[in-house]
Amino acid sequence: MAEDGPEKSRENVDSELMVQHAETTGAGQSEHGAVIPKCITEKKYPLAVTLVVTILLIIIIALAARKPQPCSPCPPPADAACPDHWIGYHGKCYYKSEEEGDWNISATKCSSFGATLALIDSQSDLSFLVNLTRPVHHWIGLSRQTGQAWKWQDGTExxxxxxxRGDDQCAYTDxxxxxxxxxxxxxxxxxxxPDACSRKRKPNPSKKDA
Structure with a gap:
């Protein structure tokens, strides 16, 4: 028993010296008693931070590279291509009068605006104009001679x-x-x-001949 005392004291002294040495050199101890240098444990944290920052930078660069597609410009209102008090629809400007006149006087009035009595190209255009003018009757640019085919004011068939409807010579909306x-x-x-955009798209005969 007496011999155990000095040996235990020596072991205690050795353990204390190892702990002191680990503290002074920056080393740690694993759960199995192995001494782990402090520099290794400290390196884990900067590496993790660097990895996270790198991933974030990659994500930011990828998002920046995916530029959103530019929105197509919104088309201007149809009325913007028409004179004041005219209504735009399908490339044309329409004017509905507050005054009355017979068909010929009405045609002359439209001509003074640089226009004609309404030329209607399709059933959808007619539906729009019927809704626009109802319930008031409005002359349009369609007329005919007795026994002949209908023609528009500009001479087209x-x-x-x-x-x-009807068998008379001048047409109107109802x-x-x-x-x-x-x-x-x-x-x-x-x-x-024609509205301003349609006039721009219309070819100029003088330029074509040149």
């Missing part, structure tokens, strides 16, 4: 895009679509002309 009556009756009138 009517291609039966819609039905014209709640049902288009009807005909005597040209001498007085009604409101509807003028039309």
């Amino acid at each position: 009517f291609k039966n895009q819609f039905h014209v 709640v049902l679509g288009v009807s005909s009556t005597r040209c001498t009756l007085e009604k409101n009138f509807l003028c039309s002309q």
Whole structure:
């Protein structure tokens, strides 16, 4: 028993010296008693931080590279391409009068605006104009001589895009679509002309000849 005392004291002294040595040199001790240098444990944290920062930078660069597609410019309102008090629709400007006149007077009035009595190209255009003018009757640019085919005011032939009711010579809009009556009756009138965009797209004959 007496011999154990000095040996235990020596072991205690050795353990204390190892602990002191570990503290002074920056070493740690694992759960199995092995001494781990402090420099290794300290390196784990900077490496982890560097890895996280690198990943974040990669994500930011990837997001920056994915530029959003630019939005297509919104088309301007149709009325913007038309004169004041005119209504734009499908490349044309329409003017509905507050005054009345017979068909010929109405045609002359539209001509003074640089337009014609309304030329209607399709059933959808007619539906728009019927909704625009109802319930008031409005002259349009469709007329005919007795026994002849319908023609527009600009001289082009009517291609039966819609039905014209009646057997008279001048056409007008009503709640049902288009009807005909005597040209001498007085009604409101509807003028039309190409809008500004359509005029720009229209080829210039003088430039073509040049």
